[in-house]
Amino acid sequence: MNPVSIRELAKWYGEIAGLNKVSLELRPGITGLVGPNGAGKSTLMKILTGQLKPSYGEALIFGEDVWKRPSARRRLGYSPEGDSFYEDMSVLGFVRAMGRLCGLGACADAFAREALEKTGALEFAGKRLKACSKGMRQRAKLAQALVHKPDILVLDEPLNGIDARGRREMLRLFDGLAAEGVTILVSSHILEEIEAVTDQILFLAQGNVIASGPLAEVRGLLKDHPLKLLITATDPRKLGARLLESGLVTGIVFKVRGGLDEEDLVLSVPQVESFYRALPGLVSELGIGIERLVPLDASVEAVFGYLVGEEMGGGA
Ligand code: ADP
Ligand code: MG
Numbered sequence: 001m002n003p004v005s006i007r008e009l010a011k012w013y014g015e016i017a018g019l020n021k022v023s024l025e026l027r028p029g030i031t032g033l034v035g036p037n038g039a040g041k042s043t044l045m046k047i048l049t050g051q052l053k054p055s056y057g058e059a060l061i062f063g064e065d066v067w068k069r070p071s072a073r074r075r076l077g078y079s080p081e082g083d084s085f086y087e088d089m090s091v092l093g094f095v096r097a098m099g100r101l102c103g104l105g106a107c108a109d110a111f112a113r114e115a116l117e118k119t120g121a122l123e124f125a126g127k128r129l130k131a132c133s134k135g136m137r138q139r140a141k142l143a144q145a146l147v148h149k150p151d152i153l154v155l156d157e158p159l160n161g162i163d164a165r166g167r168r169e170m171l172r173l174f175d176g177l178a179a180e181g182v183t184i185l186v187s188s189h190i191l192e193e194i195e196a197v198t199d200q201i202l203f204l205a206q207g208n209v210i211a212s213g214p215l216a217e218v219r220g221l222l223k224d225h226p227l228k229l230l231i232t233a234t235d236p237r238k239l240g241a242r243l244l245e246s247g248l249v250t251g252i253v254f255k256v257r258g259g260l261d262e263e264d265l266v267l268s269v270p271q272v273e274s275f276y277r278a279l280p281g282l283v284s285e286l287g288i289g290i291e292r293l294v295p296l297d298a299s300v301e302a303v304f305g306y307l308v309g310e311e312m313g314g315g316a
Contacts, residue, residue, distance in 0.1 A: 001062060001063050002025045002026060002027055003027070003028060003062060003151060003152050003183040004024075004025065004026035004048065004059070004060070004061060004152060004183060004185070005025050005026075005059075005060040005063070006023055006024045006025070006044075006057070006058075006059050006060070007023050007057050007058050007059075007060070008023055008057035008058075009021065009022045009023070009044070009047060009054050009056070009057035009058065009059060010022070010054065010055050010056035010207075011040075011043050011047060011052065011054055011055050011207075012055045017206075017207045018040050018043035018207055019040045019043045019047070019054075019207045020040075020207035020208050021056065021057065022040075022057075022204075022208065022209055023057075023209075024202060024209060024212065026152075026185060028178070028181050028182065028183045029178045029183065029184070029198070030174055030175075030178050030186060030197055030198035031183075031184070031185050031186070031200045031201070031202060032186055032187075032188065032194035032195075032197055032198045032200065032201045032202065033045070033186065033187040033202050033204060034187070034188055034189070034190075034194050034201055034202065034203050034204070035189065035204035036189055036205060037189050038206075039189075039204040039205050039207070040204050040206070040208075041156070041157075041189075041204055042156055042187070043207075044204070045078070045080075045081075045154050045156050045185070045187060047059050047066075047067075048061075048066065048076075048154055048185070049066070049073065049076055049078040049154050050066045050067055050070060050072075050073045053067055060072075061073070061075055061076060061152065062075060062151075074148070074150075075150055075151045076150050076151070076152045076153075076154065077146055077147070077148065077150035077153045077154070078145055078153075078154045078155075078156075079138075079141040079142050079144070079145040079153075079154070079156060079158055080141070080156055081156035081157050081160075081187075083137055083141070085129045085130075085137070085140075086129065087128070087130040088128060088129070088130065089128065089129055090125065090126050090127060090128055090129070091116065091121055091126070091127055091128075091129060091136070092112055092116065092125040092126065094140060094144060095115055095116060095121075095140065095143045095144045095147050096108045096109055096112040098144040098147055099111050099112050099115075099147040099148060102147065102148035103148070104148055108147075111147050111148065111149070112143070113125070115143040115144070116139075116140075118143070118146060118173060119139045119143045119146065119170075119173065120139055120166070120169055121136065121139040121140055121143050124136055133161075134160075134161030134162075135161055135162045135163060135166055137161075138158055138159075138160065138161055138162050138166075139162075141158070142155065142158055142170070146177075150182070151181075151182060152182070152183045152184075152185075153177065153182055153183070153184045153185070153186075154185050155184065155185065155186045155187070156187050157189070158170065158186060159186075159188060159197075160188075167193075167196070171197055174186065174197060174198075186198070195215060199214050199215050200214065200215075201213065201214070201215050201218045203218050203222060210222070226250075226268060226269065227268075227269055227272060227296075228266055228267065228295070228296040229267045229269055229275075229293060229294065229295055229296065230255075230264055230265070230266050230267075230292070230293070230294050230295075230296055231267060231290060232257070232290070232291040232293075233265065233283075233288050233289065233291065234288050234289040234291075235286070235288050236254065236263045236264065236265045237254075237263075238288060239283070239286065239288050240252045240265050240267075242286055243267065246278065246282065248269070248274065248275050248278055248279075249267040249268055249269055249270075249275070250268045250269075250270050251267070251268035252265055252266070252267055252268070253265075253266040254266075266296065
């Protein structure tokens, strides 16, 4: 049995789908949950940790529904994205209190110190949370997630606000825990950041898992993710005809701009990378000027950013 099974999980915030019937399995080891801001990463993690009730579907921890069976949550540690701290508590006091909430009782102090040592937070254990830097708070949050030695760790953007040295330490810690058999789900809106942590990626966009698997495969799948681009060009009809003929686009809609007889092109591009590779040559061959080239969908734009990087720049 996998430590985590998620089945058709959906969450609606009024009209907005935070999560759109997502199904996935997590095995022991580290899995990176990657996607642009607003993709649904935090929503998924809140449901998985029993903080939020799903609108549909279920999240199972070792076969038990985490919403219906609160006891299942004992096997789980969670480091939330935001800070919801008791600001007047010391770091040690906070982690110890969280340990007691997990039922550690008399062991809470020893376990808290151990968790603080692991996360590099022991040196400022006596500091009040309100006096802690962002990096210190991240370490304190991580320590409270670890305090009861859970089998599953859910870490929402834990590297946010941590410097390069701190990151290396965190990565070592994650690796060590994974080697002990812990199942770790760690989120980030930066793909490069997760690359250093694990090769196993789930890519979320607009509430859907649009790619999953080893990083190289995910990159490939993302490259094949169809998207719509808007182009403003000097001779849109000529360009459009040539693009269709070349097979680089599978559909074209002409859009009148500003009430004039000028038109923009909206292209359906099945394969971004080859499109980008071929476009400059094609444009110079036809003697066409391109004034504007933008992806039409904000979240896909972010996916896009990961793939084409600088090439996107200010257009072709
Ligand atoms: P991520 O963590 O990937 O940035 P979130 O899970 O926070 O994404 O958000 C997913 C979507 O759900 C976004 O469109 C966001 O605006 C929306 N959302 C999240 N939380 C709430 C909420 N409490 N009320 C309304 N909409 C929300
Ligand atoms: Mg988030």
